Amino acid sequence: MSKVAFQVDNTDGPRVTRAWVLHPDIKNNNERREPTSALAEAVALAHALPHLEVIGADVVPLRTVNAGMLFGKGKIKDFHDAFEEGEIDLVLVDGPVSPVQQRNLEKEWGVKLLDRTGLILEIFSDRAATREGVLQVEMAALSYQRTRLVRAWTHLERQRGGLGFVGGPGETQIEADRRAIDDQLVRLRRQLDKVVKTRALHRAARAKVSYPIVALVGYTNAGKSTLFNRLTGADVMVKDMLFATLDPTMRSLELKDGPEIILSDTVGFISDLPTELVAAFRATLEEVLAADIICHVRDISHAQSEEQAQDVREILASLGVPKDIRTFEVWNKLDLLPDDRAEAVRARAARDDNVLAISAISGEGLDALQHVVAEALQGAVREADLTLAFSEGKKRAWLFAQDVVQKETQTEDGFALTVRWSAEQEAQFQRL
Numbered sequence: 001m002s003k004v005a006f007q008v009d010n011t012d013g014p015r016v017t018r019a020w021v022l023h024p025d026i027k028n029n030n031e032r033r034e035p036t037s038a039l040a041e042a043v044a045l046a047h048a049l050p051h052l053e054v055i056g057a058d059v060v061p062l063r064t065v066n067a068g069m070l071f072g073k074g075k076i077k078d079f080h081d082a083f084e085e086g087e088i089d090l091v092l093v094d095g096p097v098s099p100v101q102q103r104n105l106e107k108e109w110g111v112k113l114l115d116r117t118g119l120i121l122e123i124f125s126d127r128a129a130t131r132e133g134v135l136q137v138e139m140a141a142l143s144y145q146r147t148r149l150v151r152a153w154t155h156l157e158r159q160r161g162g163l164g165f166v167g168g169p170g171e172t173q174i175e176a177d178r179r180a181i182d183d184q185l186v187r188l189r190r191q192l193d194k195v196v197k198t199r200a201l202h203r204a205a206r207a208k209v210s211y212p213i214v215a216l217v218g219y220t221n222a223g224k225s226t227l228f229n230r231l232t233g234a235d236v237m238v239k240d241m242l243f244a245t246l247d248p249t250m251r252s253l254e255l256k257d258g259p260e261i262i263l264s265d266t267v268g269f270i271s272d273l274p275t276e277l278v279a280a281f282r283a284t285l286e287e288v289l290a291a292d293i294i295c296h297v298r299d300i301s302h303a304q305s306e307e308q309a310q311d312v313r314e315i316l317a318s319l320g321v322p323k324d325i326r327t328f329e330v331w332n333k334l335d336l337l338p339d340d341r342a343e344a345v346r347a348r349a350a351r352d353d354n355v356l357a358i359s360a361i362s363g364e365g366l367d368a369l370q371h372v373v374a375e376a377l378q379g380a381v382r383e384a385d386l387t388l389a390f391s392e393g394k395k396r397a398w399l400f401a402q403d404v405v406q407k408e409t410q411t412e413d414g415f416a417l418t419v420r421w422s423a424e425q426e427a428q429f430q431r432l
């Protein structure tokens with residue numbers, strides 16, 4: 001078992017949960033990430049929970065997965081002793097754990113256990129600030145619970161700010177039946193739809209004043225909020241804390257030598273993002289779907305930068321981000337690289353129109369970034385809603401000839417259309 005260094009967080013105040021993190025390294029599992037790096041990420045994730053101290057962390061090589069217990073007998077015994085000695089309350093397993101395995105391991109070790117999805121859900125539920133965020137996390141938690149009927153999800157009962165899964169109320173209110181969950185899901189979905197509709201209205205209002213939207217996306221901790229603040233002068237929480245920005249934040253910004261835009265900061269991505277969460281966060285990420293330009297912010301100093309980027313690309317694709325949205329890769333944290341590597345990155349960015357090398361901290365490359373975005377906006381394709389009267393058949397025909405119509409419905413007075421077009425096409429249309 002290989003160990004990684006971990007920090008002990010001596011938080012004062014409420015009772016601290018003593019946790020141990022395990023990363024199962026399953027043979028032939030096609031895992032893209034290197035095990036120690038994956039473990040370090042899991043430890044960082046654990047630190048994202050409040051009042052938690054990580055006492056130990058291990059990569060656990062597994063030749064095969066034990067259906068009932070996940071790990072083999074010998075390992076279970078070794079951990080039992082280590083957990084007893086460390087007075088461990090909570091074990092975080094960085095991977096999927098079946099409900100049966102969870103129950104057996106909890107019994108064997110006398111601890112609470114969370115798998116990766118459970119952990120991410122806990123963090124999200126702690127971070128969710130807006131109504132939409134809270135609803136999304138609740139839906140994700142319920143969908144997760146639905147697949148694990150042997151043990152109910154307990155966080156919904158807990159007070160915000162503490163860890164509800166360690167003792168406390170909710171613990172015994174297990175076994176909500178599937179129907180109750182489904183009813184609850186339907187209710188939440190309805191509420192969420194309402195919130196989303198309001199947001200869509202806001203978006204439509206913004207589209208009318210024609211501010212292009214530039215969305216920052218990226219792996220958690222890549223530096224999106226730092227960049228956002230630096231560009232807009234805003235004060236979004238920046239912390240060495242995963243998922244600091246759960247709800248999208250938007251701010252207008254006048255680009256140097258360019259138009260006024262809306263810059264939107266979004267939730268950080270992470271590999272193996274649970275499918276329940278991808279689905280639940282669709283609404284939040286609709287800002288990304290509606291963006292004119294996407295800036296994919298990358299921590300280029302991170303050892304697994306390429307793997308992280310690949311995860312982000314896959315998540316964007318799974319969200320159905322239109323292929324015609326112009327996307328830049330913004331290679332951040334240049335200041336952390338040794339001189340020779342920084343030079344190589346600058347040279348690479350100079351050769352590739354889609355890559356920008358920056359440091360959100362030192363400010364290097366930010367003028368160039370604004371310039372490139374301003375330029376790209378001129379050719380960017382964006383969505384707009386139009387209404388045409390029956391008498392405007394010529395305009396309608398022009399739109400179809402340009403092949404920009406995404407959706408059309410007939411109304412009492414004419415047609416309501418959704419189009420995707422460039423600024424140039426928009427201007428031509430206005431002149432018709």
Ligand SMILES: Nc1nc2c(ncn2[C@@H]2O[C@H](COP(=O)(O)OP(=O)(O)OP(=O)(O)O)[C@@H](O)[C@H]2O)c(=O)[nH]1
Pocket residue numbers: 218219220221222223224225226227237238239240241242243244245266267268269332333334335336358359360361362
């Ligand atoms: N040295 C250096 N550190 C940076 C740079 N940009 C961001 N950071 C640091 O990286 C950490 C994460 O930054 P955030 O801006 O919170 O990252 P994020 O992508 O918004 O993170 P999530 O909210 O998890 O998605 C913070 O400690 C920042 O100070 C940079 O250019 N150079």
